[in-house]
Amino acid sequence: MPLLEVENLIVEFPTRRGLLRAIDEVSFTIDPGEVLGVVGESGAGKSLTGAAIIGLLEPPGRIAGGQIRLNGARIDTLSPERMRPIRGRQIGAIFQDPLTTLNPLYSIGRQLVETMQTHLPLSDRDARERAIQWLEDVGIPAARHRIGAFPHEFSGGMRQRVVIALALCAEPRLIIADEPTTALDVSIQAQIIALLKRITREHGTAVMLVTHDMGVIAETADRVAVMYAGRIAEIGPVRDVVLTPAHPYSEGLMGSIPSLEHRVDRLRQIDGAMPRLTAIPQGCAFNPRCPKTFARCMTERPALLPAGPTRSACWLHAEAAPHV
Amino acid sequence: MSDIVLQASAVTRDFDISRPLLQRVLSGEPKRTLRAVDDVSFAIERGTTLSLVGESGCGKSTIARLAVGLYRPSTGDISFEGHPLSAARAQASLRRKMNMIFQDPYASLNPRWRVRDIVAEPIRAFAILASQKDITDRVGQLLSQVGLSPADGEKYPHEFSGGQRQRISIARALSSEPDFLVCDEPTSALDVSVQAQILNLMRDLQQRLGLTYLFISHNLAVVRHMSDRLGVMYLGRIVELGAGETLFRAPRHPYMRLLLEAIPDLAMVGRTRTPVGGEVPSPINPPSGCPFHPRCPLANDRCRTEKPIHTLIETTEIACHAIAEGRA
Numbered sequence: 106m107p108l109l110e111v112e113n114l115i116v117e118f119p120t121r122r123g124l125l126r127a128i129d130e131v132s133f134t135i136d137p138g139e140v141l142g143v144v145g146e147s148g149a150g151k152s153l154t155g156a157a158i159i160g161l162l163e164p165p166g167r168i169a170g171g172q173i174r175l176n177g178a179r180i181d182t183l184s185p186e187r188m189r190p191i192r193g194r195q196i197g198a199i200f201q202d203p204l205t206t207l208n209p210l211y212s213i214g215r216q217l218v219e220t221m222q223t224h225l226p227l228s229d230r231d232a233r234e235r236a237i238q239w240l241e242d243v244g245i246p247a248a249r250h251r252i253g254a255f256p257h258e259f260s261g262g263m264r265q266r267v268v269i270a271l272a273l274c275a276e277p278r279l280i281i282a283d284e285p286t287t288a289l290d291v292s293i294q295a296q297i298i299a300l301l302k303r304i305t306r307e308h309g310t311a312v313m314l315v316t317h318d319m320g321v322i323a324e325t326a327d328r329v330a331v332m333y334a335g336r337i338a339e340i341g342p343v344r345d346v347v348l349t350p351a352h353p354y355s356e357g358l359m360g361s362i363p364s365l366e367h368r369v370d371r372l373r374q375i376d377g378a379m380p381r382l383t384a385i386p387q388g389c390a391f392n393p394r395c396p397k398t399f400a401r402c403m404t405e406r407p408a409l410l411p412a413g414p415t416r417s418a419c420w421l422h423a424e425a426a427p428h429v
Numbered sequence: 430m431s432d433i434v435l436q437a438s439a440v441t442r443d444f445d446i447s448r449p450l451l452q453r454v455l456s457g458e459p460k461r462t463l464r465a466v467d468d469v470s471f472a473i474e475r476g477t478t479l480s481l482v483g484e485s486g487c488g489k490s491t492i493a494r495l496a497v498g499l500y501r502p503s504t505g506d507i508s509f510e511g512h513p514l515s516a517a518r519a520q521a522s523l524r525r526k527m528n529m530i531f532q533d534p535y536a537s538l539n540p541r542w543r544v545r546d547i548v549a550e551p552i553r554a555f556a557i558l559a560s561q562k563d564i565t566d567r568v569g570q571l572l573s574q575v576g577l578s579p580a581d582g583e584k585y586p587h588e589f590s591g592g593q594r595q596r597i598s599i600a601r602a603l604s605s606e607p608d609f610l611v612c613d614e615p616t617s618a619l620d621v622s623v624q625a626q627i628l629n630l631m632r633d634l635q636q637r638l639g640l641t642y643l644f645i646s647h648n649l650a651v652v653r654h655m656s657d658r659l660g661v662m663y664l665g666r667i668v669e670l671g672a673g674e675t676l677f678r679a680p681r682h683p684y685m686r687l688l689l690e691a692i693p694d695l696a697m698v699g700r701t702r703t704p705v706g707g708e709v710p711s712p713i714n715p716p717s718g719c720p721f722h723p724r725c726p727l728a729n730d731r732c733r734t735e736k737p738i739h740t741l742i743e744t745t746e747i748a749c750h751a752i753a754e755g756r757a
Contacts, residue, residue, distance in 0.1 A: 292691045295693070298693070319621070320695060323693060347695050358622060362621050362650070363648075364653075365696075366694065372654065
């Protein structure tokens with residue numbers, strides 16, 4: 106059974122100019138121990154999906170439809186009081202900027218101990234020992250001596266390690282990692298990704314990895330969801346989505362990334378930009394930029410259809426399939 | 430006469446990071462300096478792109494500013510088209526031949542100016558065209574050149590997306606008819622599909638107008654796509670400098686190899702790797718000897734004490750004892 110099930114999730118923002126639909130019927134599942142990568146360009150709705158799952162949507166944004174289930178039980182309808190023990194204990198979160206995630210006035214040891222004691226019945230001494238253990242686990246040298254240190258005494262990479270320890274210390278089943286390496290330099294990024302992969306494998310934690318960096322996804326994820334204008338354009342095993350994408354948007358996206366392996370004269374480019382939420386086109390939201398549009402794309406919105414090993418929201422796949 | 434547009438010879442730039450005088454005197458501290466750029470030399474040939482790549486704090490943006498004269502070197506010389514840079518900056522006819530494109534297209538355009546005035550500013554500043562009609566025509570032409578419409582000149586920057594704003598920055602940079610553009614992370618703030626549009630545009634313009642680029646980026650894949658020659662920087666020094674393709678196909682310096690090893694790439698689906706440990710040390714307290722030695726798998730006692738000098742190996746300049754001694 107999947108650990109997390111998101112079904113037809115809709116997130117809306119009421120504004121003076123009417124209701125904006127930022128996430129539009131998004132469905133996916135994550136199994137225990139699985140890493141699902143969520144990619145897309147700014148404004149595609151990746152981070153909002155993560156925020157909706159951990160119950161941290163900024164008002165006036167709200168879940169307007171669909172269900173989110175953790176271990177089969179709905180969590181989208183819980184009150185903030187009942188959601189709080191789930192956040193941390195069942196679902197951990199890692200955000201982009203390690204400096205704003207950590208409280209600058211508390212030592213990192215105190216932050217770890219407090220988080221663990223909120224969720225687990227631990228004595229002060231046990232919690233402290235475990236905190237040291239976690240810091241060693243995430244690769245902080247001389248953890249026993251540095252447990253009393255404050256966030257500003259650590260470098261960016263070391264801080265992000267502390268954030269990972271903080272997200273994992275209550276042993277949640279699911280981690281939502283929103284751009285965990287974007288603020289870091291490449292050599293540090295590689296270390297953090299390797300760490301995240303090792304720890305989640307050892308503890309059997311499932312991960313939803315939100316990022317715009319396709320390279321990070323290619324190396325880390327088991328499956329990938331490509332988002333465009335609040336919807337999933339394509340979802341499937343990482344190898345298929347990255348190397349032989351079925352949706353014209355995923356194809357354009359992968360082609361527009363310069364490669365380290367070989368040099369091309371011109372990068373493939375997708376003309377135009379993602380539509381604003383106030384001006385989502387009729388039919389398929391990608392139709393103004395798509396090189397393969399035909400009549401049906403202009404009027405009807407495609408649902409996810411099987412396209413080989415992946416599922417892709419594109420009428421091309423309906424045309425190829427036998428009519429029913 | 431060789432056709433070198435920009436030449437930097439042994440350029441060093443220090444910044445004073447001492448505390449205020451009174452505090453310093455009271456606590457008996459000496460003056461402290463940060464060496465952001467340390468003994469850097471390079472030359473850029475006309476019509477080509479030299480890229481500088483490295484992690485944060487390696488001094489690449491300081492070089493960008495040195496190259497257009499926004500900073501003066503502490504020691505060493507920079508020359509532009511054969512003239513010393515300070516003399517070239519003093520002369521409008523040479524100064525207009527260089528321009529800059531910045532990273533953040535939201536911060537680099539004045540939000541209260543119309544696009545036509547933003548693009549026309551260098552034309553007016555250098556008095557390249559006199560009549561209003563000529564300026565309007567030229568602005569329209571520049572906007573078309575970067576893939577916008579002449580009618581967009583009437584709008585304000587907030588009406589454009591990040592990619593379109595970067596096109597406006599490019600149009601402005603081109604309006605003084607420069608030969609040489611310094612591009613400091615021009616696509617880092619953009620999404621990948623828009624990044625591809627801007628990189629393609631920059632290469633088209635280079636071919637059409639014969640532009641020379643100094644291209645600064647932390648993204649190796651982007652750099653590979655753009656450069657003819659490439660310099661890899663670490664803690665203020667260029668550690669490897671050579672033809673782009675050579676550096677990517679056969680990297681020599683241990684740092685370049687580490688970088689190439691560390692970068693996630695689409696071709697890496699399902700592969701796992703052993704990441705390299707350590708972090709970039711603080712430039713305030715750089716390590717002795719070769720600055721890379723604390724992270725280098727090939728470091729020995731000589732690397733810890735003696736700064737390596739640049740040696741030409743085949744066509745690549747490398748600063749590494751291990752390679753010079755044949756240990757790697």
